[in-house]
Amino acid sequence: MKKIEYIIIILLIALSLSCGSKPKREMQITTIHSNANEMLESANASILSGEYDKASYFLDQASKLAMTVDDYDLLTSVALAYISLNLSYNPPLTKNAEAYLEKAKVYASYSVAADKNAALCAMNEARIIIAEQDEKADYSNVIKTLEKYQKVLKNDPYNEAQFESTMGDIYRVQKKYDVAEASYTRAAKLYTDNSYLSEIGITWYKIAQVRSLGNKKQPALTALDNAIFYDRAAENTLALGTDYYVKGIILLKGSPTAAEKKEAKYAFTHSAEIFTAAGNGMEQMAQKSLDAAAEIE
Numbered sequence: 001m002k003k004i005e006y007i008i009i010i011l012l013i014a015l016s017l018s019c020g021s022k023p024k025r026e027m028q029i030t031t032i033h034s035n036a037n038e039m040l041e042s043a044n045a046s047i048l049s050g051e052y053d054k055a056s057y058f059l060d061q062a063s064k065l066a067m068t069v070d071d072y073d074l075l076t077s078v079a080l081a082y083i084s085l086n087l088s089y090n091p092p093l094t095k096n097a098e099a100y101l102e103k104a105k106v107y108a109s110y111s112v113a114a115d116k117n118a119a120l121c122a123m124n125e126a127r128i129i130i131a132e133q134d135e136k137a138d139y140s141n142v143i144k145t146l147e148k149y150q151k152v153l154k155n156d157p158y159n160e161a162q163f164e165s166t167m168g169d170i171y172r173v174q175k176k177y178d179v180a181e182a183s184y185t186r187a188a189k190l191y192t193d194n195s196y197l198s199e200i201g202i203t204w205y206k207i208a209q210v211r212s213l214g215n216k217k218q219p220a221l222t223a224l225d226n227a228i229f230y231d232r233a234a235e236n237t238l239a240l241g242t243d244y245y246v247k248g249i250i251l252l253k254g255s256p257t258a259a260e261k262k263e264a265k266y267a268f269t270h271s272a273e274i275f276t277a278a279g280n281g282m283e284q285m286a287q288k289s290l291d292a293a294a295e296i297e
Contacts (some may be wrong), residue, residue: 050238
């Protein structure tokens with residue numbers, strides 16, 4: 001009898017240990033959320049590479065998935081990505097962007113990360129104001145608003161860099177080129193420290209622009225070489241074709257030497273080669289580059 005009791009006790013202890021070793025069950029299922037995030041990341045990558053039809057498809061899918069699980073933070077992110085998409089067109093679709101901003105603000109008010117999302121809405125509102133090119137816009141007040149909200153994102157390097165870049169855009173509109181360059185440089189460092197390749201290239205492109213506008217020709221060309229380096233690393237065809245086109249423009253500024261004209265002609269021609277190889281609606285940009293090359297005497 002004692003032997004049977006001993007065996008039962010051993011079995012109960014083993015069962016107890018077995019139950020205790022099971023992993024704790026999760027209190028949230030994240031399958032749809034993860035899929036929606038993947039769609040959102042694909043959309044953002046497509047926007048940066050100029051594949052706007054793809055971006056629209058991915059955002060549509062992400063929006064549907066986010067809505068099915070009632071995820072307000074994700075819905076806010078999708079609405080903000082739609083703003084980026086609409087502002088990427090030439091000319092930018094500012095009315096569409098404004099409509100998505102209103103959606104984003106509503107979603108943000110119900111989200112878990114309400115403060116962060118409110119800051120991102122403020123940043124995107126500033127981007128819309130810049131895109132509208134309203135000479136009467138109160139840019140100084142926009143800067144103050146961004147500075148207030150930027151504090152919320154101090155531990156979020158990507159969005160902090162986005163803020164810096166947006167403020168650089170405002171300073172560029174105000175023709176404060178040195179201040180704009182300082183903002184872009186801070187953004188470039190944040191992107192570089194966190195390996196956001198496409199964003200690094202785009203930011204060096206912006207630095208090249210403000211240096212050129214500030215009549216700093218050689219520093220502008222140096223910045224553009226950095227943009228080309230990172231855009232190659234990111235395999236960003238649209239950015240590379242644009243980099244070479246702008247390189248040609250900068251080389252021809254002022255009183256270009258014969259060597260600069262030769263290099264500009266090559267830059268325009270190579271830009272056309274990149275756009276032509278890519279296809280996908282970039283033929284018009286290729287022709288623009290070829291026309292620029294043909295105009296060089």
